[in-house]
Amino acid sequence: xxxxxxxxxxxxxxxxxxxxxxxxxxxxxxxxxxxxxxxxxxxxxxxxxxxxxxxxxxxxxxxxxxxxxxxxxxxxxxxxxxxxxxxxxxxxxxxxxxxxxxxxxxxxxxxxxxxxxxxxxxxxxxxxxxxxxxxxxxxxxxxxxxxxxxxxxxxxxxxxxxxxxxxxxxxxxxxxxxxxxxxxxxxxxxxxxxxxxxxxxxxxxxxxxxxxxxxxxxxxxxxxxxxxxxxxxxxxxxxxxxxxxxxxxxxxxxxxxxxxxxxxxxxxxxxxxxxxxxxxxxxxxxxxxxxxxxxxxxxxxxxxxxxxxxxxxxxxxxxxxxxxxxxxxxxxxxxxxxxxxxxxxxxxxxxxxxxxxxxxxxxxxxxxxxxxxxxxxxxxxxxxxxxxxxxxxxxxxxxxxxxxxxxxxxxxxxxxxxxxxxxxxxxxxxxxx
Amino acid sequence: xxxxxxxxxxxxxxxxxxxxxxxxxxxxxxxxxxxxxxxxxxxxxxxxxxxxxxxxxxxxxxxxxxxxxxxxxxxxxxxxxxxxxxxxxxxxxxxxxxxxxxxxxxxxxxxxxxxxxxxxxxxxxxxxxxxxxxxxxxxxxxxxxxxx
Numbered sequence: 001x002x003x004x005x006x007x008x009x010x011x012x013x014x015x016x017x018x019x020x021x022x023x024x025x026x027x028x029x030x031x032x033x034x035x036x037x038x039x040x041x042x043x044x045x046x047x048x049x050x051x052x053x054x055x056x057x058x059x060x061x062x063x064x065x066x067x068x069x070x071x072x073x074x075x076x077x078x079x080x081x082x083x084x085x086x087x088x089x090x091x092x093x094x095x096x097x098x099x100x101x102x103x104x105x106x107x108x109x110x111x112x113x114x115x116x117x118x119x120x121x122x123x124x125x126x127x128x129x130x131x132x133x134x135x136x137x138x139x140x141x142x143x144x145x146x147x148x149x150x151x152x153x154x155x156x157x158x159x160x161x162x163x164x165x166x167x168x169x170x171x172x173x174x175x176x177x178x179x180x181x182x183x184x185x186x187x188x189x190x191x192x193x194x195x196x197x198x199x200x201x202x203x204x205x206x207x208x209x210x211x212x213x214x215x216x217x218x219x220x221x222x223x224x225x226x227x228x229x230x231x232x233x234x235x236x237x238x239x240x241x242x243x244x245x246x247x248x249x250x251x252x253x254x255x256x257x258x259x260x261x262x263x264x265x266x267x268x269x270x271x272x273x274x275x276x277x278x279x280x281x282x283x284x285x286x287x288x289x290x291x292x293x294x295x296x297x298x299x300x301x302x303x304x305x306x307x308x309x310x311x312x313x314x315x316x317x318x319x320x321x322x323x324x325x326x327x328x329x330x331x332x333x334x335x336x337x338x339x340x341x342x343x344x345x346x347x348x349x350x351x352x353x354x355x356x357x358x359x360x361x362x363x364x365x366x367x368x369x370x371x372x373x374x375x376x377x378x379x380x381x382x383x384x385x386x387x388x389x390x391x392x393x394x395x396x397x398x399x400x401x402x403x404x405x406x407x408x409x410x411x412x413x414x415x416x417x418x419x420x421x422x423x424x425x426x427x428x429x430x431x432x433x
Numbered sequence: 434x435x436x437x438x439x440x441x442x443x444x445x446x447x448x449x450x451x452x453x454x455x456x457x458x459x460x461x462x463x464x465x466x467x468x469x470x471x472x473x474x475x476x477x478x479x480x481x482x483x484x485x486x487x488x489x490x491x492x493x494x495x496x497x498x499x500x501x502x503x504x505x506x507x508x509x510x511x512x513x514x515x516x517x518x519x520x521x522x523x524x525x526x527x528x529x530x531x532x533x534x535x536x537x538x539x540x541x542x543x544x545x546x547x548x549x550x551x552x553x554x555x556x557x558x559x560x561x562x563x564x565x566x567x568x569x570x571x572x573x574x575x576x577x578x579x580x581x
Contacts, residue, residue: 026537033449033533033543053508054474055515072511075538150504167530170507172538187530225501225529254501374469399481400469 002031002184003038011180019069019083022076023176027184030173036184040146043087043181044164046134047150047174049073049126050117051094051375052110060113065120073175082179085125089178090139091118092151093132093315096378097345097370103380126178130370131344133243133315135162138346143265146189148177152254153247153314153392159257161242163265165189168256188257194266195275196259198223201282202232204290205430209320210409212241213391215285216248218293222283225254229273231261231282233432240317247314248391287429294426297391297407300398301422305336308383309417310397311410312342313372313390318350320410321367325356327414333364334420338380345369365417374400387416387424442572444555445548446524448565449533452542455562456521458555458572459493461485464527467506467535476518494563495520496555499527506531511538522563524551524570544570 004012012024031039049069052060059068063079070076095114122128129137132151141147141164149155149166158164167187169177177183187193200219206212219228228249237245237260249255259267267273311324324341333339341360343351348369351357357367373379374396379386387406388394394407406416408424416422463484465471470480476491491513500506513519523536523543536543542565555561555572562571 029450029537030534033537034528034530048508053512055512058515071515072508075511075540152503155504168504169530170504170534170538172507172511173530173534184530225527251502396469399479 002028002036004028008039008182017081017083018078019074019080020179022070022074022078022080023180024182026075026172026176027180027182031184031186034184034186036186038185039182040185040189041181042146042148042177042183044139044141044145044147045087045089045149045174045178046092046139046147046154047073047089047169047178048092048094048171049121049175050091050114050128052113052117057113065117069175072171075172082124085178087178087181088127089125090127090129090134091121092130092134092154093371093375094130095371095376096368097130099368103366129344129346131315132372133344136239136315136317136347137344146183146185148174148183150174152250153243155256156246156250156258157243159188160246160259160264194257195227195277196229196267196273196279197226198228199279199282200228200230201284202230202234203284203286203432205233205432206235206237206241207430209241209244210389212237212245213248213389214290214293216245217252217297217391217395218285218289219258220249220251220253220255223253223255225256227257227259228255229259229261229267229270229279231270234260237263238319240320243314243317244390251392251395287431290429291426294407297394297405301385301404301406303385303404304422306385306387306406306416306420306422307337308380308386309337309339309413310342310373310386310388310390310393311340311413313374313388313393316341316343316347318347321347321351321356322354323410324365324414325359327411328360328363328365331363331418333417337417337420339365339414339417340373341365341367342372343367343369373397377401379403387413387422389413439573440571441574442554444551444570444572446544446568446570447546448542448544448568450536450541450543451566453562453564453566454522454542455560456492456494458496458557458559458561459485459488459490460552460555460557461495461497462552464499464501465497466502467500467509467531468503470502471509471513473509473512473516473518476513490520491518492521494522494524494561496524496551498552499525500529500531500535504531507535507538510535514539522565524555524563526550526552544568
């Protein structure tokens, strides 16, 4: 049984109202299921409230957003009033915003519902960041901080790159955390569970964004849910590289935590990455492995006629949007091809200011905010073949939408949008001699 | 129940969502995705490369190694409860936050942390009783002629 502090017992017993009591009840059941000894205090929650789903819409129609929050976010059937969020809580990515109205098969009713949910939850203190990458728009937990986040790519980034501590939380655990400031202290919250389990030795230098995605997809496939430690002459990754690497590793496997000695904060050295344990024998990543991953990600494409190009999964960084704009200068998209760049609204504001949005729109592309086609299960009408620079989207979208996929570099994807044809190929690896 | 007539096997684990139900097993040897892996409206597995692709788990005792994929796992299984398509019970091997929270909000009797691997010991179609109050899964039926 999870041990509770006096403060937690008071919350459980109703001192702070029915919603908080219900949230504590869920957290206690969850902690006991996991076998957690106690709860962590947290002041940083990233969850999802505003995305309409058929089940949520039905609950909303029965009893408003309070009913939907009670059932979905607290696992509680009572009529309760939703209190203000107790701790800073942000909304992750959701359905398309107003900028998507009329341009794709996405229900107008859902867009209205979501706008209504946004007003409700923001009045309760939810920060509507509306992104899978809260760390790109100001939600940056500090090293060692206990947080409660959903979204596999955000979880792996927070644990590995920022050194914050979170498990892969869900709707009810983040809902309950947001009004109690508590989450089970289990798994990645405990130092002994954060050491590396597998050693991956790369014989290749990462030459850019695509290489980090291929490497991440290889690593996730190799270690599944374990904690890989990557060594070799990898080069200096930037934010977008590690965002892509982690998202790919969390898609092909279930990686929630990794170390790159000298680059990620829990592992200044190889020894620190493994703690007291000796590093296990290494798995090798070389030219053949890189080629096999590339071929696997491109095994779903047959037709070279591309009707849809998607950039930004997880949500594009400013640098990525700038790259797309540069590649599109003075060019026009093929008549039969759509290009979407997905990003948080906050980054779009900067993109607008920098003139990048205008460049992309002048060419016929779109910068869309707050969601992605996988969340909304919507691509441009009639899409059969899509191209992307995201290993994660290449992994998920064919399954979700039943379409073919090409995976390549950002520039190859832009080229496909302009020509309507896929002409990508794998550039030679940078072999470390 | 151990040794009762018709009992073939008793698997001992830890109940994490209480309750006691009996029904037919549906066994997955592969982990299951929530988001992108199941369709809550129909209670079916929709991941194309999955061994249970197209199979409905509604009313079955779902026996599986564990959860994979998006953190939306719990929400997708919660939706099966809200849409009346939930499994009857859950029996799984690998305890993670996704599977634990998912079982709680699906509100079906659930047992995990077994001494023996239920995925290897139970077959699809077996009649089983899930006694999550005592952390037991009881498998009925004649013992097969060869060791399982």
